[in-house]
Amino acid sequence: MSTVLLIEDEAALGMIVKDSLEVRGFAVQYAADGEQGLRLFRAGPPDIVVADVMMPKLDGFSLAEQIRAENQTVPILFLTARSQTADVVRGFELGGNDYLKKPFSMDELIVRINAQLSRRPAPAPPTAGPLPIGRYHFDYPKQKLYLDGQAADLSNREAELLKRLYDQRNQVLERGTVLRELWGDDSFFNGRSLDVFITRLRRYVKDDPQVQILNIRGIGYKLIV
Numbered sequence: 001m002s003t004v005l006l007i008e009d010e011a012a013l014g015m016i017v018k019d020s021l022e023v024r025g026f027a028v029q030y031a032a033d034g035e036q037g038l039r040l041f042r043a044g045p046p047d048i049v050v051a052d053v054m055m056p057k058l059d060g061f062s063l064a065e066q067i068r069a070e071n072q073t074v075p076i077l078f079l080t081a082r083s084q085t086a087d088v089v090r091g092f093e094l095g096g097n098d099y100l101k102k103p104f105s106m107d108e109l110i111v112r113i114n115a116q117l118s119r120r121p122a123p124a125p126p127t128a129g130p131l132p133i134g135r136y137h138f139d140y141p142k143q144k145l146y147l148d149g150q151a152a153d154l155s156n157r158e159a160e161l162l163k164r165l166y167d168q169r170n171q172v173l174e175r176g177t178v179l180r181e182l183w184g185d186d187s188f189f190n191g192r193s194l195d196v197f198i199t200r201l202r203r204y205v206k207d208d209p210q211v212q213i214l215n216i217r218g219i220g221y222k223l224i225v
Helices: 011-023 034-043 060-070 085-093 106-118 156-167 175-183 188-204
Strands: 003-007 027-031 048-052 076-080 098-101 131-133 136-139 144-147 150-153 172-174 212-216 220-224
Touching (some): 003 011, 011 106, 027 034, 048 060, 060 076, 060 085, 076 106, 085 188, 098 106, 131 156, 156 175, 156 188, 156 220, 172 175, 175 188, 175 220, 188 212
Parallel strands (some): 003 027
Antiparallel strands (some): 136 144, 144 150, 172 220, 212 220
């Protein structure tokens, strides 16, 4: 049974969603504001976080930022009436995995939740050792990127994306293929999320000018090493 941490300040909506999820076999922890939600999260990480954006005490974006400082892997799905592109991009930059606009149907929410849960990566097979990327060494199973002995911790999706770029290094990695494999489809919102993750990876490798992640317009990306 998967555990959902639901954080929604509209009490009526929160209880409707909670009851509907429980009827469908989920275990639900419910919080009425961001601070309570963060306390519940720290008490025991759920399988997925479903959080409103506009909440008292601690808004959804600030909540996601704090969660990501402690946990890089749990999926975060935002519920919000705000659908401006800048808001969507900010949510992905702070570590959100999906974005559902209010009002929404329960069927759509269930599909989104199951999609995120199904994308949790299987344990990585052992490799011969860290993969060389210029001056960096990428430990894919441990999701760490090393430079001069210092390690940067990658999220699951960052590690999966970097591994695909490495496997296709000096060749084009097709954008559509990545979106279908890691995000489930090539929708606009998922495309913006992928752009955010590419930007993050560029920041990780910025200290070696010989390593570049190039945009190949209309096709995808290329890791140059």
